[in-house]
Amino acid sequence: METTFSAIKADVGSVAGHHVVPEELEESAISVLEEAKGKDIFDYFVTHCGDDLELIITHDKGEDSEEVYEIAWNAFLKATEKAKELGLYGAGQDLLSDAFSGNIKGMGPGIAEMEFKERKSNPVFTFMMDKTEPGAFNLPMYKIFADPFNTAGLVLDPNMHSGFVFEVWDIKESKKINFYCPNDLYDMLALIGAKSRYVIKRVYPKEDNPKATSQEPAAVISTEKLSHIAGEYVGKDDPVAVVRGQSGLPAAGEILEPFTHPELVSGWMKGSHNGPLMPVPVEDATPTRFDGPPRAICLGFQVKDGMLIGPVDSFADPAFDKTREKAHQVSDYMRAHGPFEPHRLPEEEMEYTTLPDVMEKINHRFEDMD
Ligand code: 13P
Ligand code: 13P
Ligand code: MG
Numbered sequence: 001m002e003t004t005f006s007a008i009k010a011d012v013g014s015v016a017g018h019h020v021v022p023e024e025l026e027e028s029a030i031s032v033l034e035e036a037k038g039k040d041i042f043d044y045f046v047t048h049c050g051d052d053l054e055l056i057i058t059h060d061k062g063e064d065s066e067e068v069y070e071i072a073w074n075a076f077l078k079a080t081e082k083a084k085e086l087g088l089y090g091a092g093q094d095l096l097s098d099a100f101s102g103n104i105k106g107m108g109p110g111i112a113e114m115e116f117k118e119r120k121s122n123p124v125f126t127f128m129m130d131k132t133e134p135g136a137f138n139l140p141m142y143k144i145f146a147d148p149f150n151t152a153g154l155v156l157d158p159n160m161h162s163g164f165v166f167e168v169w170d171i172k173e174s175k176k177i178n179f180y181c182p183n184d185l186y187d188m189l190a191l192i193g194a195k196s197r198y199v200i201k202r203v204y205p206k207e208d209n210p211k212a213t214s215q216e217p218a219a220v221i222s223t224e225k226l227s228h229i230a231g232e233y234v235g236k237d238d239p240v241a242v243v244r245g246q247s248g249l250p251a252a253g254e255i256l257e258p259f260t261h262p263e264l265v266s267g268w269m270k271g272s273h274n275g276p277l278m279p280v281p282v283e284d285a286t287p288t289r290f291d292g293p294p295r296a297i298c299l300g301f302q303v304k305d306g307m308l309i310g311p312v313d314s315f316a317d318p319a320f321d322k323t324r325e326k327a328h329q330v331s332d333y334m335r336a337h338g339p340f341e342p343h344r345l346p347e348e349e350m351e352y353t354t355l356p357d358v359m360e361k362i363n364h365r366f367e368d369m370d
């Protein structure tokens with residue numbers, strides 16, 4: 001059977017400041033999804049990463065389904081009403097319109113979804129990040145699907161030997177390109193290292209992978225650029241990703257392994273600072289120190305007949321403790337730079353923040369030099 005797995009998120013308000021989605025908001029979203037379960041959708045799971053409300057929905061409507069988007073939109077709206085009632089910070093922050101018009105792409109929420117033919121066993125991982133941007137997935141996706149030092153299967157599994165295809169978006173120019181790895185590896189790295197502009201959108205198995213069909217993605221990442229959509233800074237577009245594993249695709253442990261490196265990502269305070277990405281269990285997705293440091297959570301499900309079995313809170317494993325310790329050390333080091341780059345983002349990336357207003361205030365005091 002064909003199942004669609006949709007991870008849809010929005011920041012619709014939090015306690016206190018940009019920190020944590022309270023239970024009441026999750027309950028509001030659940031009440032809408034529970035109503036749809038068994039009718040328009042197969043199953044759902046609601047969680048949060050920091051101030052981002054995360055909806056995981058399975059259904060048979062395919063990608064870009066108006067029906068499913070409307071259900072998600074209604075869940076966010078109901079949670080927004082609750083957030084307003086409670087006077088939460090940033091109530092309705094990510095909903096850029098009051099009315100649903102058939103699609104939620106471009107309306108604020110972030111979406112990562114894929115349709116796939118269910119196999120005998122379907123492990124699916126949902127990654128959710130707060131206080132960072134979609135490009136934060138570039139490094140881990142590269143490692144999962146292209147780095148044999150991370151993914152033993154690239155060497156040991158004959159099904160994966162020919163590699164993977166990466167669909168990369170240039171989100172400034174609205175263009176996309178496919179890289180066939182390992183052949184195109186160096187070309188791809190030349191681009192995706194610039195992670196604020198070139199963002200991995202999907203990863204596909206190669207056509208000759210006998211265990212997987214090349215039309216079905218192994219991974220998909222949300223790429224909505226809120227700042228560009230809204231025309232002004234309204235918060236970083238904290239991303240989600242969905243990754244399928246096992247049987248000709250990377251193993252579960254290979255999918256999680258890249259997160260042992262607390263990579264530097266942009267986001268953190270006011271979406272304007274570089275900081276380490278810290279993998280945590282859901283209960284520790286509480287970015288309070290300088291509104292961070294940036295967090296990643298991961299829920300591992302088995303999908304069977306469209307139903308969600310699990311999840312396992314993947315980063316609850318103490319094997320990630322050392323990564324977290326390193327993230328603390330990196331946080332101290334980066335914070336010590338205060339308003340100086342490279343803790344603060346480079347000037348080009350500050351143009352979507354309130355910095356231009358500061359510049360305007362002092363502009364008239366500049367004098368020409370002889
Ligand atoms: P088990 O022997 O625990 O089933 O593990 C098999 C495996 O391949 C782990 O990567
Ligand atoms: P969010 O993108 O998570 O809403 O955070 C915004 C911010 O400015 C944090 O300091
Ligand atoms: Mg927020």
Ligand code: MG
Binds near residue numbers: 052130
């Ligand atoms: Mg957030």
Ligand code: MG
Binds near residue numbers: 011235237
């Ligand atoms: Mg945000």
